[in-house]
Amino acid sequence: MVSLSDSGQLFTIEGLTAALIMIASAYLVLGTGMVFTPGDAHISDMQLQQLGNDALLMMDTKDTSDGENRLVSIVYNASPDRPTKNEAARSEFDLAFTDYLRKNTGSTAQVDSLRYSSAIYSVSGGDVIPTEFANNGDNFGRNPAVRCGRYVSTNWDGADTVERLEVLIWRD
Amino acid sequence: MERLDEKGQWIVLMGFIISVGIFFLAIILNQSVMVGQTTSEGVLEFPKAEIRDLRTEIIDITVAGNTPEKQNSITTLAMERENAIVWYSQTAEEPGDIYTESAIEIHFNNGVTSYYENYPLFEKN
Incomplete structure (x- = not known):
């Protein structure tokens, strides 16, 4: 065993430098083969979809056992055969849904970056007919959006059928 | 300039061992961005x-x-x-x-x- 001495320091430095260069080049070569950004892991998509589904579930739950279901009354009023109530239904949905999307503890500042666009799908004569509904913001940047939906059973365009309210949510 | 000698070989050896260690740590760090991908994709798909x-x-x-x-x-x-x-x-x-x-x-x-x-x-x- 060689005892510890201070000779050969230049070789040590040279060896360390060479090792660093090798590590750096190997790291660069391996890193350029695949560029993997955190967005590819779909973690934020998953969280966004959970949030949207939870918000719709809260709106689709009755306050009391025989109480009024908020989402059902919104979709009922959004029906094309009730044109005088459509605007009120839109603003009620917009108010409630954006409020749920922005819920936070209040202890930290939250950037209000969630936007959405919604539509109601109904069935008429075997065909699915989309009806444009409330929205908040435009997705000009083609930001990745997730889709959440909820079935609603109510009177739509004169018939007791089931409709589907779908919401696209994205981060601006 | 010093001439080539055989002293301090264990220092060079340690340098190599440490550099190999850092190399594997770098690979682990490189893979860490994929954490949660399978989980979140499973949640999204179900x-x-x-x-x-x-x-x-x-x-x-x-x-x-x-x-x-x-x-x-x-x-x-x-x-x-x-x-x-x-x-x-x-x-x-x-x-x-x-x-x-x-x-x-x-x-x-x-x-x-x-x-x-x-x-x-x-x-x-």
Whole structure:
């Protein structure tokens, strides 16, 4: 065993430098083969979809056992055969849904970056007919959006059928 | 400049060992961005919210009285909007002493996940 001495320091430095260069080049070569950004892991998509589904579930739950279901009354009023109530239904949905999307503890500042666009799908004569509904913001940047939906059973365009309210949510 | 000698070899050896160690740590760091990918993709793929939604809707509709229009719109919407085959029906009512018993059969299949439920219904005589 060689005892510890201070000779050969230049070789040590040279060896360390060479090792660093090798590590750096190997790291660069391996890193350029695949560029993997955190967005590819779909973690934020998953969280966004959970949030949207939870918000719709809260709106689709009755306050009391025989109480009024908020989402059902919104979709009922959004029906094309009730044109005088459509605007009120839109603003009620917009108010409630954006409020749920922005819920936070209040202890930290939250950037209000969630936007959405919604539509109601109904069935008429075997065909699915989309009806444009409330929205908040435009997705000009083609930001990745997730889709959440909820079935609603109510009177739509004169018939007791089931409709589907779908919401696209994205981060601006 | 010093001339080449064989001293300090263990220092060079340590340098190499440490550099190999750092190299493997760098690979681990490189892979760490993929953490959570499989989990979140699994959560996104599994139609938890859809099945729960359909289930409550179907039970509510059947208890209140099913109609062909409602059944048709649910199955059509599920197929067109979610690429899922959905079917439900109520079994024959069997009268008992206190309750009339029947069941709602719910079928869901979107090609990846299939779900079947036999939901018992008890109606007081």
